[in-house]
Amino acid sequence: MPSTVLTLCKPKTLRARARFKPLMPIPELVCPAGNLPSLKTAVDNGADWVYMGLKDETNARNFAGLNFDAKSASEGLRYAHAAGAKMLLAINTFPQGNAAPRWQRAIDEAASLGIDAVILADAGLMRYAAQRHPQLRLHLSVQTSATNYEAINFYHEHFGISRAVLPRVLSLAQVADVIKNTPVPIEVFGFGSLCVMVEGRCALSSYVTGESPNTRGVCSPAKAVRWEKHGDTLDARLNGILIDRFAAGENAGYPTLCKGRFDVEDETYYAIEEPSSLNAMALLPELAKIGVAAIKIEGRQRSPAYVAAVTRIWREAIDSYAKNPERFSIQPDWASGLARVAEGQQHTLGAYHRKWK
Amino acid sequence: MKLSLGPVLYYWTREALLEFYAGIADSGVDIVYLGEVVCSRRHNLRQDDWLGLARDLSASGKQVVLSSQALIESESDLKALRRIAANGDFTVEANEMGAVRLLSGRVPFVAGPHLNVYNNETLAWFAELGATRFVLPLELSCDTLRELQAARPAGMQTEVFAYGRMPLAFSARCFTARHHNLPKDDCQFRCLDDADGLALRTRDKDEFLTLNGIQTQSALVYDLSESLEELRGLEVDVVRLSPQSKNMLPIIESFRERCAGRPGAPLDGLRVAPPCNGYWYGAPGMEYRT
Missing domain, CATH: 3.20.20.70 (Aldolase class I)
Known part of the structure; x- marks a missing residue:
């Protein structure tokens, strides 16, 4: 109690x-x-x-x-x-x-x-x-x-x-x-x-970066993040995987891999979870x-x-x-x-x- | 090394499931894991149907194991779990600790891939609880497996997930229902549309993940078919193949041949997606090394 x-x-x-x-x-x-x-x-x-x-x-x-x-x-x-x-x-x-x-x-x-x-x-x-x-x-x-x-x-x-x-x-x-x-x-x-996933049961981060909460105490670690500017757009990549693409004026958040925008059947949206x-x-x-x-x-x-x-x-x-x-x-x-x-x-x-x- | 067939992780029609397992009865797998691991709403086969299938496969000479649901949230989930744990005929694969509580001290069980058996001490504890086989967590490497094998308790078998799209995460949310703008409680079973899951691509069109209801899988197919000699050297007892909707019988045949030390048929063209094996090498899981 x-x-x-x-x-x-x-x-x-x-x-x-x-x-x-x-x-x-x-x-x-x-x-x-x-x-x-x-x-x-x-x-x-x-x-x-x-x-x-x-x-x-x-x-x-x-x-x-x-x-x-x-x-x-x-x-x-x-x-x-x-x-x-x-x-x-x-x-x-x-x-x-x-x-x-x-x-x-x-x-x-x-x-x-x-x-x-x-x-x-x-x-x-x-x-x-x-x-x-x-x-x-x-x-x-x-x-x-x-x-x-x-x-x-x-x-x-x-x-x-x-x-x-x-x-x-x-x-x-x-x-x-x-x-x-x-x-x-x-x-x-x-x-x-x-965390949108059951904690302790998520290997998404190690799938992309080799390091996960369970194994290394990190998710989507900063050392794997790369920001790329192409004209007016800003790409956020995690070990090369495009997690999100921000138009000019959009608030570019940290690319936690489950909180990016992805394509599912040609629709682009926060397919897993919004930031x-x-x-x-x-x-x-x-x-x-x-x-x-x-x-x-x-x-x-x-x-x-x-x-x-x-x-x-x-x-x-x-x-x-x-x-x-x-x-x-x-x-x-x-x-x-x-x-x-x-x-x-x-x-x-x-x-x-x-x-x- | 024995070959096992993991539980079907997708939602297939009743006819498709029965036809699939009719083929498996005559296939080269030694062990078949049965049951719904992902979502309690899926009911094309009910518990009695799974048990009937288990008896049929058992009569065909397969060792049958009933797999428990990986995420237990409600009293009705627990009720179904208690029935599986008390079935009395077949070994159960525990996929979370509630199942372990129901099995431990009563019957031998399999510690499934989602139980987080990451180290020697935890493996020893599971042996004391009555586990007679454990499945290596997907993200662990051959180096970690070598350490676990060196300290493995007597009587504990080791199983390695060696083929299939990897179950990487579970959630309370159903991503398939979300995609179709449906509430989880009224999902209209849209996951029936996707026999091998729903592809999630990056905005530059890379195949990245696979949505399978509340489960998120890799887009790529984990494939240790080129590492079977190494698995044998590490005294792995069972090699697990995770079902896909097509080509499963030739894939089983190829692994059967390779386990016997013969060159099996190439798997290119049989997989639903390109291969990966990074985890085995302690690298990002999506990588592929030859």
């Missing part, structure tokens, strides 16, 4: 939202920290949890200039704990063949730093963590592709997972059905860049009512300004809901603030809403 207790126990002086006592379980807010400035910003703006990764292929945002070493992780942890927030280390890629020891060292490091929980995707690593560090709290990564309660309960029985992050494929009713049938608290995505962000804020009351334990914000690769805006707005929204659930409504400045930072400046309810499918 979502933890009301944790919310109530936070020192009142530290966190604005502890000024009131919610009568019902309120989802916790889980925010991205690509680096130390983002982590501090997320904590300052009211994140309950911040999640981060190490500077290597053990996590799914293995991008140049991002992530933490032991020193910055340690400083981030002190900062988060001083403010009553918790820190998660994402170790959510899949070691291949003999490579697990490198990932196991990351788990050891999380345990020795005193990180509050690790987010794991690979079953072999979960077993290692459960056996070696039984006190270390385990969260099931979205990359595990556990979309139903049989799968989640299986991980719970074997490794004692404390939380599961659902892939962005279920409708609201399906999320509610999962929650009803599992003892594991459920975390869902609330905002950010949208849009998930924004589930309109569903916040329903998510709370069905017992969602935590809402996750995507975006470790985004700027501290993004983290600040999204964390602050979601904190205000969750607090406003907790104060008066019956009268919750999205404030115009929340909507405009989120729209400003959304990818492609448009948003969707994604799979929560059946029409999206």
Whole structure:
């Protein structure tokens, strides 16, 4: 069940939202920290949890200039704990063949730093963590592709997972059905860049570039991107594959390979997905009512300004809901603030809403 | 090395499916994977029909395995999954962890290609759970396979996807319905129009991907027919061929010959698209090396 207790126990002086006592379980807010400035910003703006990764292929945002070493992780942890927030280390890629020891060292490091929980995707690593560090709290990564309660309960029985992050494929009713049938608290995505594919089950990026989220912690990696100007048009290629072609004046977005325009039976359109962000804020009351334990914000690769805006707005929204659930409504400045930072400046309810499918 | 035929990933008419499997009964494959892996709405063959087909193929000397759906979202999906898991006669290929929960500790099972068995430790865990065969995830290379084989638990067979358009991704969204501007719930089964999937091309007309309902496949055909000696050297037990609507019997025959160390018929002209094999070499999957 979502933890009301944790919310109530936070020192009142530290966190604005502890000024009131919610009568019902309120989802916790889980925010991205690509680096130390983002982590501090997320904590300052009211994140309950911040999640981060190490500077290597053990996590799914293995991008140049991002992530933490032991020193910055340690400083981030002190900062988060001083403010009553918790820190998660994402170790959510899949070691291949003999490579697990490198990932196991990351788990050891999380345990020795005193990180509050690790987010794991690979079953072999979960077993290692459960056996070696039984006190270390385990969260099931979205990359595990556990979309139903049989799968989640299986991980719970074997490794004692404390939380599961659902892939962005279920409708609201399906999320509610999962929650009803599992003892594991459920975390869902609330905002950010949208994977249209089941996470942990997508090899599109390695098909084109040789590197995928599962194997290298990247999707459509920047080193494979090439921009070509031909007269007035701009071509965005990924390892030679034309992902999109922009006319003069069109906003040329990053060529994430599932978000380009392609031809199907001579019709050119966003055949897989538009470049849009998930924004589930309109569903916040329903998510709370069905017992969602935590809402996750995507975006470790985004700027501290993004983290600040999204964390602050979601904190205000969750607090406003907790104060008066019956009268919750999205404030115009929340909507405009989120729209400003959304990818492609448009948003969707994604799979929560059946029409999206 | 044994030859297996993977599940039909497309939506074919009942007649086309029955005719296809009638041909398979007399073909050179040793193992046949049956069932609907992609979409729960597809119903030209119902569960009882699949079981009937399984018995027929079994009587023809084929080892039959029932494949479970790769994306389980609803209670009705789970209900169908429980029936497959409890069938009592045939081994089941688990394609997600819900199926593993239903099979583990009860019956031996096959760990399918979508279970993310990427490393030695995970493979060892699956052996303890009761898996007696695992299918190498598509994006892994021969070098990774070599490491897995060296650490492979006793009694675990290894199967490699060696021919066919590759299932690269699954989604909650149906891309075929989206193309036809139809809601998924009222898709009118338009995927019946595309016996080998719907071609997605780049704007400079490169064949890039194949839309198959909620599944996205490669446009190119993964083809390890030139690497079978290497697979044998790596002690691979089973070579999987993924069905296409035409020419499947000569393709099976060619692989049969090659597995026996004889030069099989060339596959050019038999494939539905040009070949690729990049994953095998640790390269982008769409590349082809000779």
